[in-house]
Amino acid sequence: MKKVSSFKRRFICTTFLTLMSLLFSPPYLDALNAATVTYSGPVNWTVTTYDSFNPYSVHNAYNPVTITINGRSYTYYTVTSKVPTDNTVNTSQKTTLENHASSQTAEVQVIAEGTKWATELYIIRSTNPGPTVMIVGGIHGNEAAGYKAAEEIKNWKINRGTLLVLPRANKQAIAINKRYVKSEGDLNRSFPVRSSSYGSGTLARAIYKTVQDYKVDWLMDMHEGYDFYKNSSTDSVGQTLIYYPNTATKNISKKIVKTINANISSSYRQFTLLRYPVRGSLARASAEFLGVNSFIFETSQKQDLTLRIDYHKKAAEILLKELGMK
Numbered sequence: 001m002k003k004v005s006s007f008k009r010r011f012i013c014t015t016f017l018t019l020m021s022l023l024f025s026p027p028y029l030d031a032l033n034a035a036t037v038t039y040s041g042p043v044n045w046t047v048t049t050y051d052s053f054n055p056y057s058v059h060n061a062y063n064p065v066t067i068t069i070n071g072r073s074y075t076y077y078t079v080t081s082k083v084p085t086d087n088t089v090n091t092s093q094k095t096t097l098e099n100h101a102s103s104q105t106a107e108v109q110v111i112a113e114g115t116k117w118a119t120e121l122y123i124i125r126s127t128n129p130g131p132t133v134m135i136v137g138g139i140h141g142n143e144a145a146g147y148k149a150a151e152e153i154k155n156w157k158i159n160r161g162t163l164l165v166l167p168r169a170n171k172q173a174i175a176i177n178k179r180y181v182k183s184e185g186d187l188n189r190s191f192p193v194r195s196s197s198y199g200s201g202t203l204a205r206a207i208y209k210t211v212q213d214y215k216v217d218w219l220m221d222m223h224e225g226y227d228f229y230k231n232s233s234t235d236s237v238g239q240t241l242i243y244y245p246n247t248a249t250k251n252i253s254k255k256i257v258k259t260i261n262a263n264i265s266s267s268y269r270q271f272t273l274l275r276y277p278v279r280g281s282l283a284r285a286s287a288e289f290l291g292v293n294s295f296i297f298e299t300s301q302k303q304d305l306t307l308r309i310d311y312h313k314k315a316a317e318i319l320l321k322e323l324g325m326k
């Protein structure tokens with residue numbers, strides 16, 4: 001039997017211990033101890049946090065927070081690419097975690113406040129600079145897919161820029177499930193048709209002023225048609241995207257239509273790209289007089305509501321992704 005030298009023995013022993021310690025030491029980014037926590041508030045959000053025992057995550061982590069999940073308490077550090085200068089633990093730890101981890105803030109502003117047209121505008125701001133996108137639903141009260149999709153979109157998380165969501169633009173019309181309130185006329189023909197105009201009626205003016213005040217870069221207005229555009233026996237614009245032409249809007253509009261159509265086998269039901277939103281519409285006025293990249297997205301009501309809502313959400317998602325916001 002060959003004698004093992006003391007050097008060799010020490011070497012084997014050290015290697016063994018090193019291997020064991022590597023096996024049992026916390027991984028670099030502690031995926032095993034990561035937890036996804038969901039909160040609901042003005043904005044619903046989900047964040048993945050990493051265990052505080054991980055020395056590597058502590059390196060770029062901040063704000064230890066104790067969260068109770070299913071009766072068990074965990075201490076976590078949130079890990080994001082942005083480390084705020086203030087490392088103190090806030091009294092309201094939940095709020096701190098919410099704001100820091102999501103790197104966004106949310107607020108609600110009531111537009112046409114104090115009038116019967118009062119309606120909520122949700123303002124989601126990322127701490128990272130970027131474009132301002134406005135998504136509008138419920139300009140027409142009987143086009144449910146738009147306002148229902150917008151209600152969900154107001155809870156989305158964004159990576160940069162500002163997302164404005166006006167889910168229920170015309171609450172009075174939504175309440176009666178009509179295109180518009182008879183005495184007031186069609187809201188989507190009440191926006192300016194001349195650069196010097198502010199639009200007609202309290203609501204149109206308030207919405208148009210919002211687009212101006214927030215210096216909106218992109219506007220998506222969600223609508224529905226009663227039939228398919230490809231049904232030539234009707235004048236419906238269901239399943240279309242109608243944009244106000246400029247290069248940027250054209251490119252993103254094309255991308256939206258192409259991506260969504262890839263999952264629609266029937267060409268009759270596919271979306272068609274059209275130009276020039278009608279005069280007096282929010283999209284037309286915003287594009288023509290304020291230089292906003294604007295389009296109207298129209299689903300056909302001859303389909304299930306769930307599917308129609310999905311189309312609106314998908315279109316909004318592609319827009320935000322193309323702008324690096326999602």
Ligand SMILES: [Zn+2]
Pocket residue numbers: 139140143188222223224
């Ligand atoms: Zn409409």
